[in-house]
Amino acid sequence: MSADRTHDLVLIGATGFTGGLTAEYLARNAPAGLRWAIAGRTAAKLERVRDRLATIDPRLSDLPLVLVDAADPASVRDLAEQTRAVITTVGPYALHGEPLVAACAAAGTDYADLTGEPEFVDRVWNHHHATAERTGARLVHCAGFDSIPHDIGAYFTVLQLPEGAPLTVSGHVRVGAEFSGGTYHSAVNGFARARQTLAEARERRAAEDRPTDRRVGRLPRRIRRDRDVGGWTVPLPTVDEQIVRRSARALPRYGPDFRYGHHMVARRITTVAALAAGVPLVVALAQLPPTRALLLRLKSAGDGPSEERRARSWFTVTFVGEGGGKRVVTRVSGGDPGYTETAKMLGETGLALALDDDAPKVAGQVTTAQALGDQLLRRLQRAGMSFEVVEAS
DSSP states (O other), X not given: OOTTOSEEEEEEXXXXXXXXXXXXXXXXXXXXXXXXXXXXXOHHHHHHHHHHHHHHOGGGGGOOEEEOOTTOHHHHHHXXXXXXXXXXXXXXXXXXXXXXXXXXXXXXXXXXXXXXXXXHHHHHHHHHHHHHHHHTOXXXXXXXXTBHHHHHHHHHHHHTSOTTSOEEEEEEEEEESOXXXXXXXXHHHHHHTHHHHHHHHHHHHHHOOOOSSOEXXXXXXXXXXXXXXXXXXXXXXXXXXXXXXXXXXXXXXXXXXXXXXXXXXXXXXXXXXXXXXHHHHHHHHTTSHHXXXXXXXXXXXXXXXXXXXXXXXXXXXXXXXXXXXXXXXXXXXXXXXXXXXXXXXXXXXXXXXXXXXXXXXXXXXXXXXXXXXXXXXHHHHHTTOEEEEEEEO
C-alpha cells in the first residue's frame, strides 16, 4: 500500500446516526497525528458534523471533508486511492455497499463495515476476495455488534483452552437494548432476498478452499435450559456463527476439530414461543413489496434512541468452551450494543487497520479475529469492553 496517501482513515456515513456516533468516538479517541476524514454526499451535512466534532476537540474544526457517493464507482475509486483504510456505516450493504468494497479491493485499501448480511459477505468474497489478496487489501465485514463480541469472544475463549485438542465453544447472547434501525432494515431486506442469499452461498461453497488437516463445524441446534447462562438457549441463525467458523478455518489455534454453536438467551419459555410465531410471520411479510414497505416504515434506518436510553442499555455474550480436559466459561460484556458499543467497535477496527503494524499479514476477505485478533482484543479491553474468564476447571 502506498505510504504517501492523503489520509490514514476515512469514515463514510458520518451524517447518519451510527456514523455520527463513530465520528464522535474517533474525535475522543483517535491518537494525535492520525490523518482522518469524514466522507459523504452532502457538504452542508458534513460541515454540521464537523462543527459538532469541534466541540469535542477544537482541532477538528479543520477536519478534512470528502465528498463521495457510495453508489458511484468513480467517486468511491477516487476516495479509496486517497486513504490507507475506510470504515463505512452506509447500508443496507447488499443494496448500497458493493461499489465501495470493490474500489478498496482494487486500490489495496483496507476496509471495514457493519454489515450483518450473509448475502453481501458472500458476494464480496465471490467477486472481490481474489483481487484484494493480490493488492494486499484487508476486507473486514461485521465489525460492530455483528460480529465482534462473538468472533473476538470465541477467539478469547479458545485462547483459554489447550492447544492441539478438539474444542467445542457455544456462545449465548443476552441483550437489554433497542435494536438498531439499520440492523432492522438489513434484516427485513435480507428476508426478502433469501433466494439471492442462497445463490451467493452456493457459489462461495463451490469455489472456497477449506482446510484439509482440520475440521470445523457447528454444534447441534436445539432449545434447552442452560444453567451456565441462566435461561433458555435458542439457536440464533445470524451471520455471527458463520464468522466464528470462518475464523476457526483460518486459524490453526482453534485446534484439529472445532465446533461452535450460537444462541440467544430467553428467561421464559413464553418468549421462545413468541419468537417462534413472530419471526416466520415477518419473513413471510418481507416477501411482498407492499408489506415489506410497511415493515420498513416501522423503524427508520437513520434514527436511534436517546443518549439516556443508550446509557441504560447493555449486552453480554457468555461462552462455554471445552477441550483437552479443560472447561471454561467466559463472558464479553458492554453497554448499548447497537449504537454506542458498535461505534466503539467500528472505530477501534478502523484504527487497528490504519495503525497496528504488528497485525497478522493477511489479505483478502478476512474476519476480525483473522485480521486483528490480539490487536483488536487489546484495543477493546482498553476501550472498556470486558473480556473475562468467569469459571475454569
